[in-house]
Amino acid sequence: MAQLPETFETRMQRILGADFPDFQQALQQTPPVSIRVNKQKYTADLNLSKVPWTDTGYYLAERPSFTLDPLLHAGAYYVQEASSMFVEQALKQTIDLDQPLHVLDLCGAPGGKSTHLASLISKDSLLVSNEVIKNRASILAENIAKWGTGNVLVTNNDPRDFGRLPEFFDVMVVDAPCSGEGMFRKDPQAVEEWSEENVVLCARRQQRILSEVWQALKPGGILIYSTCTWNEAENEENMAWLAEQENAESIKLNFDTGWGIVRSEMLGVEGYRFYPHAVQGEGFFLAVMRKAGQAEEESYSTGKKKKYKLQEAGKKEKALVQNWVLNPEDFAWIQHNETIFTIPQDLFEAADEVYQKLYVVYGGTQVAEVAGKKVKPLQPLALSQYLNKAEFNTFDLDLEQAIRYLRKEDINLGTNGSDWVLLQYKGFPLGWAKQIGNRINNYYPKEWRIRMDLPNELPEKSVLE
C-alpha cells in the first residue's frame, strides 16, 4: 500500500488511541471478500461464513473471478463490501418494512445499497435509485434490472431536483461521495487523491447534498447517512450540523458488541464506525437521523382531470405479452413507443409522480417491444423474479456456452426452430436468443457483455456452489 499521508495518520492516532497499531497492521492485510445473495432468486443454503449484521451477506475464502461466474450475471448475488451491509440494521431497526414505503437511494451507483434496499422493502414499496453521473446511472440501471425486483425507478438527477418531490420519501439513503479513507487498503488511488483540502471540500459538498435533498423527506422520515471515510468533518460533524440546521434527531441502533462496530457519540449525535482491525470489512461510517414532525396520510388526487405521464399499454399489445409475467393483474402495464413495461399496480400513482418530476432512465420491468404482431422479449424480463418461464422454450447452457453467450458471441445449441429461447445456466435465466433454423441469434445486450480476455481454463464452479 502507498505511504499514508501524515496528517491522516496523526488524526487516526488521536481517534483510535491504543488501537492505532492494530489499525495500521490491518491496513497491510488483504481485504476480505463478501457477497450478498438475492434470496428472491437463490434460495438454497450456503456453506459460507456469514456477515453478522445482515441475513444475506457471506464471506468468501478468496477472491474468485466473479466476471466468469454466470450466476453473477443472472443477478443471483451482488459483490459487496461487508461493512456497507449494515444499512440493513439501520432500516430494520427504524422503520416497519411491512408498510408500503417510498425510499430514495440518492447516490446509488453502482447499486450495492440499492439492490440491498430493493430486497428489504415490501413488494408494494417504491425505491427510487438515483445517480447524478450519467454513465454511472446506466451501470446502476443494469444492476437493478439484474436484481429483478421490478419496484425500482432509476433516475439520473442532481440532488437539487428532488426539491420537486416535497415530503415524498419515508426513507432516504445518502451514501455520500467522500474522501474515501476507508478504501485506502483496497484502492491505492484513494491514498493518492486524499488531501486535507479535499476532506474540507467533501464535507461541504455533503452538506450541500443533504440540505438540497432534505425537503423531499417526509416529516418523521428517516435519513440513513453513510460514507467510507473516518474523519469527523464528513461524518459526526455533518450530522450535528444537520441536526441543528434542519431540526433532525439522531437515532440509536442496537447491536451485538461482539460485532466490533464502534459506537461514536459526538456533538449530540451517534454514529457507527467500522475499522478493519475490528470488523471483517472496510472503513465505513453510518448514522441515522429522524426528521422532526409527523407524516400526514398520503393523498393522491384521483380526480378525472389528472393527466398521467405514464401511458397505459394498448389492449392488443398487452394481450400479446401479459402472460409472460406471473400474476399480470398485479401490475400496471405501460407503453412508451414500442416498449411495454410493468410497475406494481399499487405503485402507479407514486411512480407517475416520479416520472413527471425527474429523469427516469429505467423503471419497473421492461417486458417486450411490440411492433404490429412482432414481439420481442426484453432482457430485464429474463432476469425478473416475475418472469413466467412456462411461456418460453428454455435451454440450459454449460459453462463454456454461458460465457460465450455473455460475451455476445455465436453459440450453437444443436436445435432447430424459429422461436425465442430463454437461455439459462443451472436453471438461472441469463437472457434471450432467437432460433433461426439451426442457427441462433444472440440477444444479450451489447453494453452488458463480458469484455475481459478469457483465461485458458474456466473456473470449475460458481461462487454459490
Ligand SMILES: C[S@@+](CC[C@H](N)C(=O)[O-])C[C@H]1O[C@@H](n2cnc3c(N)ncnc32)[C@H](O)[C@@H]1O
Ligand atoms: C459512495 S458512491 C455510492 C455507492 C453506492 N451507494 C453503492 O452502494 O453501490 C457515491 C456516489 O455519489 C455520486 N456523486 C458524486 N457527486 C455527487 C453529487 N454532487 N451529488 C450526488 N451524488 C454524487 C457518485 O457518482 C457515486 O456514484
